[in-house]
Amino acid sequence: MMHIDRGLGAGRRAAALAIAVALVAAPTALAQSSAAEGIAKYREALQDGNPAELWEARGEGLWKEPRGPAKASLEQCDLGLGAGVVKGAYAQLPKYFADADRVMDLETRLVWCMVKLQGTSDADARKNPFGNGTDRKSNIEALVAYITSESRGVKMNVSLAHPKEAQMYKVGDKIFYFRGGPHDFGCVTCHGADNQRIRLQDLPNLTKVEGAQKAYTTWPAYRVSQGELRTFQWRLNDCFRQQRFPELEFGSDASIALTMFLAKNANGAAFDAPAIKR
Amino acid sequence: MADPMKIRASLVGDTTEVKVLMSHEMETGQRKDAQGVVIPAWFIQTVTVTHGGKTVLAAQWGPAVSKNPFVSFKFKGGAKGDKVTIAWADNRGDKRTDEATIA
Numbered sequence: 001m002m003h004i005d006r007g008l009g010a011g012r013r014a015a016a017l018a019i020a021v022a023l024v025a026a027p028t029a030l031a032q033s034s035a036a037e038g039i040a041k042y043r044e045a046l047q048d049g050n051p052a053e054l055w056e057a058r059g060e061g062l063w064k065e066p067r068g069p070a071k072a073s074l075e076q077c078d079l080g081l082g083a084g085v086v087k088g089a090y091a092q093l094p095k096y097f098a099d100a101d102r103v104m105d106l107e108t109r110l111v112w113c114m115v116k117l118q119g120t121s122d123a124d125a126r127k128n129p130f131g132n133g134t135d136r137k138s139n140i141e142a143l144v145a146y147i148t149s150e151s152r153g154v155k156m157n158v159s160l161a162h163p164k165e166a167q168m169y170k171v172g173d174k175i176f177y178f179r180g181g182p183h184d185f186g187c188v189t190c191h192g193a194d195n196q197r198i199r200l201q202d203l204p205n206l207t208k209v210e211g212a213q214k215a216y217t218t219w220p221a222y223r224v225s226q227g228e229l230r231t232f233q234w235r236l237n238d239c240f241r242q243q244r245f246p247e248l249e250f251g252s253d254a255s256i257a258l259t260m261f262l263a264k265n266a267n268g269a270a271f272d273a274p275a276i277k278r
Numbered sequence: 279m280a281d282p283m284k285i286r287a288s289l290v291g292d293t294t295e296v297k298v299l300m301s302h303e304m305e306t307g308q309r310k311d312a313q314g315v316v317i318p319a320w321f322i323q324t325v326t327v328t329h330g331g332k333t334v335l336a337a338q339w340g341p342a343v344s345k346n347p348f349v350s351f352k353f354k355g356g357a358k359g360d361k362v363t364i365a366w367a368d369n370r371g372d373k374r375t376d377e378a379t380i381a
Contacts, residue, residue: 049348053284054301227345 035200043276052145052222052274055229059146062139068118077113079106079147090151091271094260096162103168105259107233108251110143129250130234144220144231151271156217158264165260168253172261175254176206185243187258201278206262213269216262221275229274232259285378287362294356294380296327298349298364306341322347322366329353329362356380 063086066073079089080097094105100112107129114125131138160166179186190196191206205211220231236255240248248255281301288295300322307319319341327335334353356362358380365375 046348049297049299049350051299051301051346051348053299054281054346057284058281 036202039200039202039278042278046224046276050222050274050276051227052149052220052229052276055142055145055222056149056274057146058137059142059144062143063146068114068120070117070119072117072119074110074113074117074143076117077110079109086147086150088151088154090148091154092157092159094165094168094256094263095159096164103162103164103256103260105233105251105256105263106144106147107140107231108256110140110147111251126250130230130237131228141220141229141231141234145229145274148220148271148273152273154271156213156263156266156269156271158260158267160264168257168260169264171253172257172259175258176261181244183244185245187239187243189243206265209265209268212262212265216266217269217271218273218275218277220273221277223277225278280372280374283364283374283376285362285364285376287356287378287380289356289358289380290352293352293354294329294360294362295352296350296362296364296378300347300349300366300374302345302347302366302368304341304343304345304347308341320368320370322368325349325364325366327351327362327364329356329360334362 063074076083078084078097078099079086080092080095081087081089090106093109094103096103097109097112102108104112111122111125114120115122128136128138129140131141160169176187176191179189187206190198190203191211194205194208196203196205204215206215216232219235220229222229233250233255236258237248237250240246283301284299286297302322303320304322305317305320307316309317311317321341321343322339325335325337325339326333334355335351337349339347360380361377362380363375363377365373367373
């Protein structure tokens with residue numbers, strides 16, 4: 001018995017088309033639930049051979065390999081639980097780091113460690129946050145895949161004990177509800193009500209605990225349609241693009257604030273990524 | 279050299295279940311890049327799985343198989359601790375061989 005997984009096969013596309021046709025004819029609620037079911041089944045079928053594992057393996061190699069001008073590995077990088085502790089670290093990020101005097105998410109912290117431990121310039125460390133297929137693989141995405149995989153099953157536990165953490169959360173809250181840009185859009189436009197969707201994709205209601213938990217704990221994810229593993233920074237960046245907002249700078253305070261807002265709202269849920277998404 | 283494969287091989291009753299994840303672009307040769315230039319085809323052509331010197335699976339693949347392919351199959355005759363060897367070769371002459379122990 002042999003089973004070959006195909007990304008978006010012709011059959012799959014035909015099925016999507018059939019659903020799209022059904023949408024016109026059937027009551028919206030019915031079509032919506034069957035589409036969501038179909039997508040859920042699709043994810044389940046792919047779960048077994050999630051290509052995110054390839055990124056996890058590459059990331060683990062990068063974490064341990066001496067690199068940069070200082071020829072040092074990242075194994076001494078403190079992700080918040082002490083130098084070199086990876087297990088469970090992601091479930092309590094973003095957090096305040098006294099050595100940097102700043103609240104950092106995982107990606108920002110990785111850049112910081114590359115600069116401090118490996119002697120890489122700040123510009124070099126942050127120049128390739130999102131990969132582009134064959135010609136440009138992102139080390140950040142691979143490292144994030146590895147580190148987040150070490151938090152699988154760990155309950156989200158983000159703290160707001162430090163004043164700067166509380167402030168970050170407040171800023172994130174503001175940005176989430178802020179509307180602007182050419183379409184008078186905000187995160188809340190799509191993610192502030194139940195049963196919203198883009199085309200056939202259900203959108204989580206991030207103002208509710210269950211919505212925030214389900215969304216935050218399933219990123220990063222392997223995007224089948226892109227053939228790439230995508231991080232939470234990428235998710236936010238692309239949401240900003242879709243809102244026609246100015247580009248969200250990688251590792252900026254705005255990106256960390258939004259991450260903080262959503263991560264904190266997901267507290268209590270077991271982290272379950274790298275996942276797989278259409 | 280391509281990235282290593284992820285292989286899981288486990289004994290269920292008297293059959294060995296093997297799951298393999300390969301890292302490969304699997305470019306069809308039908309797509310164009312941003313400049314409109316055709317991206318040349320680049321895909322795995324042959325997959326061979328051996329166990330104890332015997333071929334248990336041989337496959338010829340084409341460009342229809344997706345990026346980062348996943349193969350799952352079963353065969354009889356494996357025992358715990360045995361080695362399963364998986365090899366692929368693509369149309370550029372690149373090859374990769376990885377091994378796993380049946381658990």
